Amino acid sequence: MTDRADLDTVFAALADPTRRAILTMLLEDDMAVTDVAEPFEMSLAAISKHLTILTRAGLIAQEKRGRVKWCKLQPDALRGASVWMQGFGQFEPVNLDAFERFLASELGGEDETRE
Amino acid sequence: MTDRADLDTVFAALADPTRRAILTMLLEDDMAVTDVAEPFEMSLAAISKHLTILTRAGLIAQEKRGRVKWCKLQPDALRGASVWMQGFGQFEPVNLDAFERFLASELGGEDETRE
DNA sequence: TTCTTACTTAACCGGAGGGTTGAATGAGGA
DNA sequence: TCCTCATTCAACCCTCCGGTTAAGTAAGAA
Structure with a gap:
């Protein structure tokens, strides 16, 4: 089920305010990476890294359609x-x-x- | 009530397996620092640091009685x-x-x- | 007072985390 | 084809984190 490494990565992912804000945004709707990045005062590359961390923690899933990668919450x-x-x-x-x-x-x- | 910095420190504190193990131990009973450290293969100084992090996150409280510092869970x-x-x-x-x-x-x- | 016990602090180390910029990839659109 | 848009990768910087050892402090025991 949920082993130690899972808890490590999930809690670590949640420990960053930018990532929690991203999760909150995704509560409303699925979003493309560029749109996720828009409200933040930080580079797209930085947001991309945050999304990778959230994905590895299983908190979001990313699906590429065309050239756009959609991010959706995986609250389970x-x-x-x-x-x-x-x-x-x-x-x-x-x-x-x-x-x-x-x-x-x-x-x-x-x-x-x-x- | 719970602001962003609180969540940062709480989630970060929970992201380490040693610290989660300590919290689990403290579920049973309050413990002195030395006793907390006993089951771990790591220096007392390292455990002391972990306890500081847990304290700053508000997850435990430390009370010094005599020369012994007791650790107790603050699950709230x-x-x-x-x-x-x-x-x-x-x-x-x-x-x-x-x-x-x-x-x-x-x-x-x-x-x-x-x- | 002196010794021992119970911790913490200080200095250090290697590695990971969060950010940057700039180049690379990949998929449409003209 | 060539250009643009969407996104990632690579290299780098600096800070923080988790651990070490060694020295320092504080309190009870002898």
């Missing part, structure tokens, strides 16, 4: 890390079951876009 | 990071206001909201 990759964190159950974590039910009600009730 | 520090991650459990655009309310209800009450 967060699950292993999340579960690890919830293992510190001495606090009351965000309850995954409740979260699932929340999502189900949200997705089922008002925005049935999930196929 | 994981909450901010956990909440951030839960935001990515969703594939499809979900009502963000409802998501906020969900988080508020989950985190707000001491009692579990899951029935």
Whole structure:
């Protein structure tokens, strides 16, 4: 499932504010590399490296269509890390079951876009 | 509450397997620095550095009693990071206001909201 | 006081991380 | 074909990270 190396790479990927911002942007929609880079004050090459790190962590997937490479979120990759964190159950974590039910009600009730 | 720098330091702290192992050990009980170091094949100074990093991330607290410094878990520090991650459990655009309310209800009450 | 225990600090090392610029690749468009 | 756009690669820079050893500090024991 989720071994140590996975957790290393996922947590390391999340430890950078630029990469977290990229993930947040991708929550809205899939994006091309150039569009991902646009709001940042940094070179395209730097963004490309960040995207490579996110891809290696499994947090996003990149698919090339034509000459454009599309980036899309792979939120399942967060699950292993999340579960690890919830293992510190001495606090009351965000309850995954409740979260699932929340999502189900949200997705089922008002925005049935999930196929 | 949880700003970017916090998430940086928390995720970075979690990205090292030694530090995650230390946190796991501290789940069982509070420990002195020397005892934390005992199972690891590395110098006490290295462990001391790891503990400093965990402390700065807020993940543990260190209290000196006599000449012994006790380390104890501060699992609340994981909450901010956990909440951030839960935001990515969703594939499809979900009502963000409802998501906020969900988080508020989950985190707000001491009692579990899951029935 | 002196010795020992429990840590931390300092100096150092190799390697990885985040950034740069500039060249290279690869796919359309004219 | 030639040009442009989208993206990566390569080389380099500097800083931080994870480890080392050795010296320093602080507190209890003798």
